[in-house]
Amino acid sequence: MNTIDQFLFPLYEFAVNRAGVGIHAVNHTGRTVIYNDKMKAIEGLELEEVIDRSILELFNFNQEESTLLKVLQSGIEQLNVKQTYWNRKGNEITTVNDTYPIFHEDTLIGAVEIARDVTALEKFILHPLRKNSDPVTFNQLIATSDEMKAVVATAVKAAKARLPVLLIGESGTGKDLIAESIHNELTPSNGSFYMLSCHHYDNSFIDTLHEDLNSDGAFTLFCDRIDLLSIQHQQKLYAFLKSSGQADHQFIASIGDDPVELIANGTLMKDLYYFFTSFAIRIPPLRKRKEDILPFITSYLASRKKRFGTSLEGIAPDVEELFLQYDWPGNMRELEFLLNEIASLASTESIITYGMLPLHFRLKMDGMNDNPLQAMDFIVQPQKDLLPLDQYLKDAEAYYLQKAMKLHEDNITKTAQALGMSRQNLQYRLRKLKNGRG
Numbered sequence: 001m002n003t004i005d006q007f008l009f010p011l012y013e014f015a016v017n018r019a020g021v022g023i024h025a026v027n028h029t030g031r032t033v034i035y036n037d038k039m040k041a042i043e044g045l046e047l048e049e050v051i052d053r054s055i056l057e058l059f060n061f062n063q064e065e066s067t068l069l070k071v072l073q074s075g076i077e078q079l080n081v082k083q084t085y086w087n088r089k090g091n092e093i094t095t096v097n098d099t100y101p102i103f104h105e106d107t108l109i110g111a112v113e114i115a116r117d118v119t120a121l122e123k124f125i126l127h128p129l130r131k132n133s134d135p136v137t138f139n140q141l142i143a144t145s146d147e148m149k150a151v152v153a154t155a156v157k158a159a160k161a162r163l164p165v166l167l168i169g170e171s172g173t174g175k176d177l178i179a180e181s182i183h184n185e186l187t188p189s190n191g192s193f194y195m196l197s198c199h200h201y202d203n204s205f206i207d208t209l210h211e212d213l214n215s216d217g218a219f220t221l222f223c224d225r226i227d228l229l230s231i232q233h234q235q236k237l238y239a240f241l242k243s244s245g246q247a248d249h250q251f252i253a254s255i256g257d258d259p260v261e262l263i264a265n266g267t268l269m270k271d272l273y274y275f276f277t278s279f280a281i282r283i284p285p286l287r288k289r290k291e292d293i294l295p296f297i298t299s300y301l302a303s304r305k306k307r308f309g310t311s312l313e314g315i316a317p318d319v320e321e322l323f324l325q326y327d328w329p330g331n332m333r334e335l336e337f338l339l340n341e342i343a344s345l346a347s348t349e350s351i352i353t354y355g356m357l358p359l360h361f362r363l364k365m366d367g368m369n370d371n372p373l374q375a376m377d378f379i380v381q382p383q384k385d386l387l388p389l390d391q392y393l394k395d396a397e398a399y400y401l402q403k404a405m406k407l408h409e410d411n412i413t414k415t416a417q418a419l420g421m422s423r424q425n426l427q428y429r430l431r432k433l434k435n436g437r438g
């Protein structure tokens, strides 16, 4: 490093780590050389876990890394690649990635990926919902379980009474859908449905609510996740609601946790909570109402068939059993994403079989079921469909690592030694396999 570089290095390092975008750079061999703080936050990984990865290791893993690899191989940039997945900490993340090849005097010396975390931005909206698609009504909600039937019955009552409603439930349980269904149940109907999404740090939009919602007629305002607003913004929202006058407006809010706890730990303003509690509706997580899983799948596949002409119609009994055992931390949204993933890879199949489940899901199941992949799964048999090579290699890696770990009584150092890799490398692979990305 020359003197100028030495002088500039701390500045570069500072800038890279303070950047609001994830930055991941690899050299020409695919080895990670930059992995900034934002990228760590997005992926839930640590620098040590990625720093000594080689191009071959990168090959087997997630989409984003293969984008880096592709760009490294082709020398052509890839822009605006969007992905949504649950990261290692179980958070749903949506990123938009730009990946660039880096040349020095005509020689390709590496590639850089810039990832924008748009999870919050995507939700930062104040807009009339679904202007151009069918309005959502209670009829479209899957409510087979007694718990969901009770939710719908109370929501219908709330719409009749036209009183403020508080929806309480984990992410992905359908709060948005219920809010919109309440709006569409109102008689006489309200002109506009506005969704005020509070998932963003910058909630200055609350300051302009008066102007934004200045409509002649009655409207519905759905304040999604008010518990994510700062107390100062909650006070502003409360002041707006109190002053909004017209009795015909329908106000709905949602929170992601138990209100008593949120108030106790200072995350939710008591007055704002009381404003909405004429009807407090708790939407149970999917793991507490598993009767809704299969009807959702049937309805999803039927609507996909209608819209895209796909051939999928149902799921195999063993897959059904797995789905009923799984806890679905991302609730209906996670199930929907999983089905999207399966359906987008399906061709002529009419039934979702175990082999069609993405690896990350199967690994979670294997952990849960004590029913891991078997050596038999890797033998080519005439009566069994062949897997795509990429899938086969991923499965084989998962199997091999699990067996190697077992052989060495889960001792990372010994297993890594036996496999001829570093501890970090092995840990990284194991974590990736366990938490796999969709």
Ligand SMILES: Nc1ncnc2c1ncn2[C@@H]1O[C@H](COP(=O)(O)OP(=O)(O)OP(=O)(O)O)[C@@H](O)[C@H]1O
Residues within 6 Å of the ligand: 140, 141, 142, 143, 169, 170, 171, 172, 173, 174, 175, 176, 177, 178, 224, 225, 256, 296, 332, 333, 336
């Ligand atoms: N009962 C249901 N019937 C049909 N689809 C559902 C149901 N519940 C959820 N979904 C689907 O699951 C996805 C997530 O639902 P929704 O956005 O309403 O969840 P949410 O609780 O508002 O999540 P968040 O708190 O993250 O905003 C949507 O695509 C929705 O269509």
